Amino acid sequence: MKLFTRSSLFLITILLFISLSAALVYANHSWGNYHWARTSNPFTLTLGDNVSTSWDSYLTTTSADWSLSSVLDTVIVPGGTNARRCRPTSGRVEVCNYRYGNNGWLGLAQIWASGSHIVQGVVKTNDTYFTTSTYNTPAWRNLVMCQEVGHTLGLDHQDENFNNTPLGTCMDYSNNPEPNQHPNAHDYEQLETIYAHLDGFTTIQRGTQKLPLGLSIAEAAKNQDFEDRSEWGRELKNNGKVALFERDFGGGNKLFTFVIWTQI
Numbered sequence: 148m149k150l151f152t153r154s155s156l157f158l159i160t161i162l163l164f165i166s167l168s169a170a171l172v173y174a175n176h177s178w179g180n181y182h183w184a185r186t187s188n189p190f191t192l193t194l195g196d197n198v199s200t201s202w203d204s205y206l207t208t209t210s211a212d213w214s215l216s217s218v219l220d221t222v223i224v225p226g227g228t229n230a231r232r233c234r235p236t237s238g239r240v241e242v243c244n245y246r247y248g249n250n251g252w253l254g255l256a257q258i259w260a261s262g263s264h265i266v267q268g269v270v271k272t273n274d275t276y277f278t279t280s281t282y283n284t285p286a287w288r289n290l291v292m293c294q295e296v297g298h299t300l301g302l303d304h305q306d307e308n309f310n311n312t313p314l315g316t317c318m319d320y321s322n323n324p325e326p327n328q329h330p331n332a333h334d335y336e337q338l339e340t341i342y343a344h345l346d347g348f349t350t351i352q353r354g355t356q357k358l359p360l361g362l363s364i365a366e367a368a369k370n371q372d373f374e375d376r377s378e379w380g381r382e383l384k385n386n387g388k389v390a391l392f393e394r395d396f397g398g399g400n401k402l403f404t405f406v407i408w409t410q411i
Contacts, residue, residue, distance in 0.1 A: 176302060177301050178301065184264040184349050185342075185345065185350075186345055186347065186348070188219070192240065193222055193352055194223050194224070194242050195242060196224065197228055197229070198230070202272065210222070212330050213293075217335070226242070230245045232372050233245070233269050235257070235259060235267040237267050239351070240270060242269070244277070245274060246274045247271065249275055252408060253408065253409045254295050255374075255404060255405065256269075256294075256295035257402060258405075259401070268299035279411065282409070289328035290317050294317045294318055294320070297334065304318050304389060305318045306320075307389055313327050320388055320389050320407060380395060381393050381395070
């Protein structure tokens, strides 16, 4: 007796394909080939604390979450910039919060890259919106802080459909932040893929060392705050919820700006 008809076998095959495809999509969410150069794993990335006491616990949670990765750790140190300007420091990520104004963005991650290597980054959370009843919740603060730091590690979103079922990761932006406050297994798997190879040099700061940068990156970082959309360069994607911009300084030096837009 036949256990399956030809049509049922075809249906089972299709369902398996969809399931496997979904898993592959979720586990492949790096942005380009961008990564921190380093000579060994696990490596330690410094997060400069330029946030107020209202954000300290969320930065601590985010740092602990990403340090669960097998290929990297993050360590929080005193900040190296003014929170209002939030300018980068070579070889590390500066994290800031401030009332940046009614400019439409809730959070930013900005990453400077030379070739395929990340050389510095900043994370900004906009208290103009985080002091409103809509966003002044632990869930929203955890999601945005976790996601923006995740971008500086080389991760993109796992999903950008605002209205679908949350995936249980901060790299998924949805209208329900409660299940999306921390990384999930797919995020850690993707980091292992991104950092599977080693480089012959490092772009990571050690101690108080400031790494040399290309002139175009150094001058741009010194003279601009990059808060305004007009400074972000070419729009690569924008669905009204999240967006990515690229500014090309020439010579393989670029600035990438990941944006979470407010919905108020």
